[in-house]
Amino acid sequence: MPIEVLMPALSPTMTEGKLAKWHKKVGDAVKAGDVLAEIETDKATMEVEAVDEGTVGTILVEEGTDAVPVNQPIMLILEEGEEAGDAKPAAAAPAPPAQVEPEPAPAKAEPARAARAEPAPRKEAPAAEPEYTGETHSITVREALRDAMSEEMRRDETVLLLGEEVGEYQGAYKVSQGMLQEFGAKRVIDTPITEQGFAGLGVGAGFMGLKPIVEFMTFNFAMQAIDQIINSAAKTLYMSGGQMGCSIVFRGPNGAASRVAAQHSQCYASWYAHCPGLKVVSPWSAADAKGLLKAAIRDPNPIIFLEHELLYGQSFDVPTDPDFIVPIGKAKVVRAGSHVTITAFSRMVGLALDAAAKLAEEGIEAEVIDLRTLRPLDTETVVASVRRTNRLVSVEEGWPYAGIGSELSAVMMEQCFDDLDAPVVRVTGADVPLPYAANLEKLALPQVDHIVEAAKAVCYR
Amino acid sequence: MAVAKRQASAPKRTAKTARLDPDVLVQMYRDMLLIRRFEEKAGQMYGMGLIGGFCHLYIGQEAVVVGMQSAITPDDAVVTSYRDHGHMLACGMDPRGVMAELTGRRGGYSRGKGGSMHMFSREKNFYGGHGIVGAQVPLGTGIGFALKYKGTDNACLTYLGDGAVNQGQVYESFNMSALWKLPVIYIIENNRYAMGTSVQRSSASPDLFERGAPYGIPGKQVDGMDVVAVKAAGDEAIAHVRAGKGPYILEMMTYRYRGHSMSDPAKYRTKEEVNKMRSEHDPIDRMRTALLDNGWAKEEALKAIDREVKDIVTAAAEFAQESPEPDPSELFTDILVEAKAA
Ligand SMILES: Cc1ncc(C[n+]2csc(CCOP(=O)(O)OP(=O)(O)O)c2C)c(N)n1
Numbered sequence: 001m002p003i004e005v006l007m008p009a010l011s012p013t014m015t016e017g018k019l020a021k022w023h024k025k026v027g028d029a030v031k032a033g034d035v036l037a038e039i040e041t042d043k044a045t046m047e048v049e050a051v052d053e054g055t056v057g058t059i060l061v062e063e064g065t066d067a068v069p070v071n072q073p074i075m076l077i078l079e080e081g082e083e084a085g086d087a088k089p090a091a092a093a094p095a096p097p098a099q100v101e102p103e104p105a106p107a108k109a110e111p112a113r114a115a116r117a118e119p120a121p122r123k124e125a126p127a128a129e130p131e132y133t134g135e136t137h138s139i140t141v142r143e144a145l146r147d148a149m150s151e152e153m154r155r156d157e158t159v160l161l162l163g164e165e166v167g168e169y170q171g172a173y174k175v176s177q178g179m180l181q182e183f184g185a186k187r188v189i190d191t192p193i194t195e196q197g198f199a200g201l202g203v204g205a206g207f208m209g210l211k212p213i214v215e216f217m218t219f220n221f222a223m224q225a226i227d228q229i230i231n232s233a234a235k236t237l238y239m240s241g242g243q244m245g246c247s248i249v250f251r252g253p254n255g256a257a258s259r260v261a262a263q264h265s266q267c268y269a270s271w272y273a274h275c276p277g278l279k280v281v282s283p284w285s286a287a288d289a290k291g292l293l294k295a296a297i298r299d300p301n302p303i304i305f306l307e308h309e310l311l312y313g314q315s316f317d318v319p320t321d322p323d324f325i326v327p328i329g330k331a332k333v334v335r336a337g338s339h340v341t342i343t344a345f346s347r348m349v350g351l352a353l354d355a356a357a358k359l360a361e362e363g364i365e366a367e368v369i370d371l372r373t374l375r376p377l378d379t380e381t382v383v384a385s386v387r388r389t390n391r392l393v394s395v396e397e398g399w400p401y402a403g404i405g406s407e408l409s410a411v412m413m414e415q416c417f418d419d420l421d422a423p424v425v426r427v428t429g430a431d432v433p434l435p436y437a438a439n440l441e442k443l444a445l446p447q448v449d450h451i452v453e454a455a456k457a458v459c460y461r
Numbered sequence: 462m463a464v465a466k467r468q469a470s471a472p473k474r475t476a477k478t479a480r481l482d483p484d485v486l487v488q489m490y491r492d493m494l495l496i497r498r499f500e501e502k503a504g505q506m507y508g509m510g511l512i513g514g515f516c517h518l519y520i521g522q523e524a525v526v527v528g529m530q531s532a533i534t535p536d537d538a539v540v541t542s543y544r545d546h547g548h549m550l551a552c553g554m555d556p557r558g559v560m561a562e563l564t565g566r567r568g569g570y571s572r573g574k575g576g577s578m579h580m581f582s583r584e585k586n587f588y589g590g591h592g593i594v595g596a597q598v599p600l601g602t603g604i605g606f607a608l609k610y611k612g613t614d615n616a617c618l619t620y621l622g623d624g625a626v627n628q629g630q631v632y633e634s635f636n637m638s639a640l641w642k643l644p645v646i647y648i649i650e651n652n653r654y655a656m657g658t659s660v661q662r663s664s665a666s667p668d669l670f671e672r673g674a675p676y677g678i679p680g681k682q683v684d685g686m687d688v689v690a691v692k693a694a695g696d697e698a699i700a701h702v703r704a705g706k707g708p709y710i711l712e713m714m715t716y717r718y719r720g721h722s723m724s725d726p727a728k729y730r731t732k733e734e735v736n737k738m739r740s741e742h743d744p745i746d747r748m749r750t751a752l753l754d755n756g757w758a759k760e761e762a763l764k765a766i767d768r769e770v771k772d773i774v775t776a777a778a779e780f781a782q783e784s785p786e787p788d789p790s791e792l793f794t795d796i797l798v799e800a801k802a803a
């Protein structure tokens with residue numbers, strides 16, 4: 001039997017790729033370790049090495065073919081003694097195991113009985129950004145983030161980027177692509193793997209008037225630095241009686257990527273949103289990613305900017321105007337509706353919109369609000385919506401306990417007690433460390449159907 | 462560049478090799494080959510979508526873990542980072558259970574819940590499998606603390622990378638283990654890169670074996686591509702530790718042939734550099750040549766080992782695909798231990 005070479009998955013998120021170049025032709029001898037082909041993935045061009053020995057029998061996918069699905073046979077290698085005639089593509093490769101459908105089991109909120117705490121004084125949310133009518137272009141979230149940083153670095157000499165692999169490697173997730181080339185090693189700085197050290201260094205530099213953007217390869221690693229973020233960055237302004245603050249952005253991917261297991265997949269939204277002295281931003285669309293990151297860099301305070309790896313490759317229309325800024329602290333109604341309000345942020349906005357489309361088929365019009373900023377939370381927008389829909393479903397990827405949905409539930413209790421026709425329902429990640437197994441991972445993360453079920457439940461449907 | 466110069470050159474019969482029993486050498490050859498073939502298979506299965514997430518292969522570094530393991534006893538403990546498949550096989554963990562964890566199945570060491578980076582075996586004294594760079598170093602120090610506390614003369618082998626060596630908690634650990642004379646061998650696997658950052662670009666002082674000097678911890682640099690040299694250094698370090706003299710640092714000069722993980726195109730180094738290491742320093746080729754040239758093993762015997770190893774890996778791959786996914790009820794197990802009624 002000839003050996004089938006399959007289109008390999010070269011990253012956790014890759015589903016297809018381009019067969020950029022063949023390094024072998026029919027009749028060539030192949031041994032383990034030989035480079036067979038170059039494949040372009042969503043992140044990089046990679047070489048595929050042979051694992052087996054033999055002779056190239058057939059090339060099944062031509063050089064230059066785009067969008068070749070992972071696991072499709074691309075070449076047949078003949079083993080010793082086999083002839084080219086044997087080289088027919090065999091049955092398809094074993095498919096990855098079927099995924100167990102999660103049972104839609106949204107948490108049902110019970111009427112709350114906790115003593116009412118004094119609500120913190122809330123400032124009014126800022127005005128929304130004026131509606132943009134100018135020119136736009138379609139770019140990915142990844143590019144939008146890069147453009148935001150580059151534009152701000154062009155405009156302000158004191159802005160700089162530091163973190164692991166941000167320079168020569170062009171960013172572990174390619175967000176800072178090209179920035180070292182444009183701004184040089186003085187302003188785009190590769191650090192050792194010393195999160196607590198470089199986060200603290202950033203804060204110190206911030207005290208001196210620089211405006212560092214500190215990239216965490218992922219927010220999981222910011223736990224190494226969380227003391228500097230909270231005890232130094234968030235509190236110094238207060239402790240110094242207003243003398244010394246820092247304008248600094250801590251940014252990077254947050255939440256679950258794809259099968260990277262418990263230590264690499266968690267949502268820090270409610271962790272940071274808990275802390276006075278920080279602002280916490282978590283955009284969904286590329287336009288918001290760009291407009292909010294620019295606002296964050298210009299803001300004189302420490303900002304936690306939570307991105308999502310699974311959004312990096314998604315494209316959206318983004319204003320080309322370099323002065324397009326989205327104010328921190330303002331939510332956005334991304335779909336109008338009158339029957340139920342669904343709040344979400346980051347990747348969950350996309351799921352909420354998908355759920356709203358499904359609900360519309362059943363005659364339920366959901367209003368979807370992208371919170372965009374988690375601290376300060378734009379409660380006005382949510383409250384105004386719930387006063388019309390009388391129902392709230394809160395969606396987040398993180399854990400339920402003391403999450404963003406818990407905060408929203410408290411706000412509803414305080415401000416919408418008489419408006420609610422149903423208890424608030426929280427759709428969240430399962431209350432477990434994220435498992436690796438494909439079926440368990442899917443069960444642990446919010447899915448579109450969970451949101452649909454929750455919305456129907458609060459509509460008593 | 463100083464570091465490269467210290468890499469040992471072509472394979473040659475050393476006095477140390479001669480002192481070792483040929484059976485031990487053959488066993489080390491087999492153990493290294495098992496890791497190599499296992500990792501090649503894992504890489505292939507990742508490409509087929511059977512393994513997901515991050516998968517960090519150990520290909521090229523096999524001599525380090527096999528040499529160190531041959532210097533200790535099964536009662537000594539081992540802890541490492543996410544690049545852990547080789548360490549587990551060297552500890553004697555079942556390749557089927559390791560592979561099934563890679564595929565996220567019930568038969569895996571963490572019953573599918575940990576994946577490539579997070580496996581453990583109490584039975585084999587393997588304490589993980591940790592995903593946060595540097596975090597295993599205080600853990601290994603604590604394991605050493607407990608081994609001493611309990612009055613054993615066992616040690617904990619604590620592996621870390623050349624990138625991890627710059628984390629602050631490493632120095633907090635060095636200080637405590639030296640202060641309290643803990644039985645810990647810190648093994649720095651210097652494969653020259655932390656993802657895309659070379660040691661020269663991350664470390665003000667590239668002599669990593671000297672990093673314990675301020676705490677009085679002896680350190681030694683070793684050719685980590687030579688399993689016999691690794692074993693000799695391991696023997697020396699373990700004798701020091703067992704004698705109650707406190708921790709020891711071994712810097713293993715080694716090399717990973719593959720990218721950092723499966724999604725790394727490895728643009729930060731040249732092809733020539735990789736090919737040179739592979740063709741001139743490969744620990745398995747070197748051992749095979751030494752065994753044959755010195756008449757310590759016959760070609761036929763080595764071929765039989767190749768076949769045996771291939772069969773083990775094939776069986777592991779089959780098991781890892783046949784083992785079912787975890788039961789959905791597993792989602793909510795193992796979060797806390799049920800407290801026993803008082
Ligand atoms: C605290 C932390 N920061 C960053 C990462 C991302 N990361 C994973 S491995 C790695 C490189 C580590 O290199 P090294 O210590 O040399 O070990 P090697 O991978 O070479 O075995 C990085 C930056 C992480 N897992 N944990």
Ligand SMILES: [Mg+2]
Nearest residue numbers: 622623654655
């Ligand atoms: Mg390294």
